[in-house]
Amino acid sequence: MSANQDGSSKSLEVVCRIAPKNGKESCVSLVDDRYVKLIAPTNYVTRNNDAFLFKFDCVFDENDTQRDIFRRCLLDFVENLISGNDSLLFTYGVTGSGKTFTMTGNAESDNSGLLPRTLDVIFRSLPNIMEKCIFKPNGRNGFAIQTEEKAQLERRTIPLPSYSIAKRLVETVATKSLSNSRCCAVFISYIEIYNDMCYDLLDENLTDERLFTSKNIRIDSVTRKAYVEKIKEVEVESCDEAIEQFLQG
Numbered sequence: 001m002s003a004n005q006d007g008s009s010k011s012l013e014v015v016c017r018i019a020p021k022n023g024k025e026s027c028v029s030l031v032d033d034r035y036v037k038l039i040a041p042t043n044y045v046t047r048n049n050d051a052f053l054f055k056f057d058c059v060f061d062e063n064d065t066q067r068d069i070f071r072r073c074l075l076d077f078v079e080n081l082i083s084g085n086d087s088l089l090f091t092y093g094v095t096g097s098g099k100t101f102t103m104t105g106n107a108e109s110d111n112s113g114l115l116p117r118t119l120d121v122i123f124r125s126l127p128n129i130m131e132k133c134i135f136k137p138n139g140r141n142g143f144a145i146q147t148e149e150k151a152q153l154e155r156r157t158i159p160l161p162s163y164s165i166a167k168r169l170v171e172t173v174a175t176k177s178l179s180n181s182r183c184c185a186v187f188i189s190y191i192e193i194y195n196d197m198c199y200d201l202l203d204e205n206l207t208d209e210r211l212f213t214s215k216n217i218r219i220d221s222v223t224r225k226a227y228v229e230k231i232k233e234v235e236v237e238s239c240d241e242a243i244e245q246f247l248q249g
């Protein structure tokens, strides 16, 4: 869900990012911030030399930075998420078009992608992040709360986080924070859906014989929301800890 500049909101927004040409001939050119033109390559025979025009909610070109894209497309998204609603972002494009770069990016020269930036803003916006193991996922996108005694015992069994990530510039933009009267916990899960199979990428037992470890996607009978059955949900207390889980997945 994202809000338009006029304050109205839309349930779906499609934006386009044009990757750098790197000296190569490009068939894609930006017309303005909403239209993209596709032109056949030189020496390519077409019936009537037509250029094709495509309209998007927004178009970014090679001069737009990761930061520009995050601030234009993801801020409302994060706000929606921390207000308790679902948000989904996905990238789509041919191989080498920049999906991984846009989502993950790299730490150098402020090229950090949408995922680490989103995590930065989420962690800055959440008040009172609880010590681990107080909230316990119920495996259906919900949670239970356990006593401090039980949580303390369980905390002793979880490994301390280790960090291998490089130093990076942190996304500093702020969004609407939750009220201080709330308590929060953040859990990460990471799945891959490939050829109708669903794999838990945080499962240490995931082997090459993946076919046998495919998870089931179910609908919760009460909330009517979809969830993946029996996947690992790892509790994290900081943005770096969350990114570390992602890198291990």
Ligand SMILES: Nc1ncnc2c1ncn2[C@@H]1O[C@H](COP(=O)(O)OP(=O)(O)OP(=O)(O)O)[C@@H](O)[C@H]1O
Pocket (backbone or CB within 6 Å): 018, 019, 020, 062, 093, 094, 095, 096, 097, 098, 099, 100, 101, 102
């Ligand atoms: N906007 C951009 N600015 C700078 N470099 C970019 C940009 N988009 C893509 N690249 C570079 O182009 C290369 C290919 O991009 P990337 O790996 O993100 O593609 P992909 O769509 O994820 O490909 P695949 O589907 O094969 O995984 C990478 O070296 C990446 O750093």
